[in-house]
Amino acid sequence: MDCHSQERLSAHHICRKTFLGAAQFDTGNGITLCRTCHREAHAGFNGRPDMSLPVDAQGGEKLASMERLYSILLDDAIERGRMCEEYYFLSDEVLGFLKVLQGFDPKTYFPGSRLERAYLILAEPELQMRQAIAGANGFSFGEQPLLPGGVMIVFDDEKDRSQSSILQARWGRL
Known part of the structure; x- marks a missing residue:
């Protein structure tokens, strides 16, 4: 196109x-x-x-x-x-x-x-689809957009694998 x-x-x-x-x-x-x-x-x-x-x-x-x-x-x-x-x-x-x-x-x-x-x-990504995939993998992104330029830190340690172990910074805001 x-x-x-x-x-x-x-x-x-x-x-x-x-x-x-x-x-x-x-x-x-x-x-x-x-x-x-x-x-x-x-x-x-x-x-x-x-x-x-x-x-x-x-x-x-x-x-x-x-x-x-x-x-x-x-x-x-x-x-x-x-x-x-x-x-x-x-x-x-x-x-x-x-x-x-x-x-x-x-x-x-x-x-x-x-x-x-x-x-x-x-x-x-369509919000409900994103939430379903995240939920199936044991975490959540919430309802805010995943904008380009963001940073995501995921801890690999199994004991820290919780929703609180996922941090996102978007457009300069943490």
């Missing part, structure tokens, strides 16, 4: 407008793709989603693709020195919706610009 072609371009909503109408006119929810990449992004289900089903049950949301497209948009904004809300705006409603998709409370803190937050939210 990032072929860098400059021919036969199409505008694409990263978060489908039929999935979240509030994102339709947010400038941070659009990306330009070549026609082939645009077709690939719409491959599979492309109708109105049944919101009673789990996310992506019909194959239309493609959360991993959304994460990738926000990553491409973010990289482009940084490379061009255009990281500003005017060009890459995403509403609180859209960001809150993405948080809920990943299992977080809409008020959960994610750092950075709105575009950076969209990427970080979608790059997070």
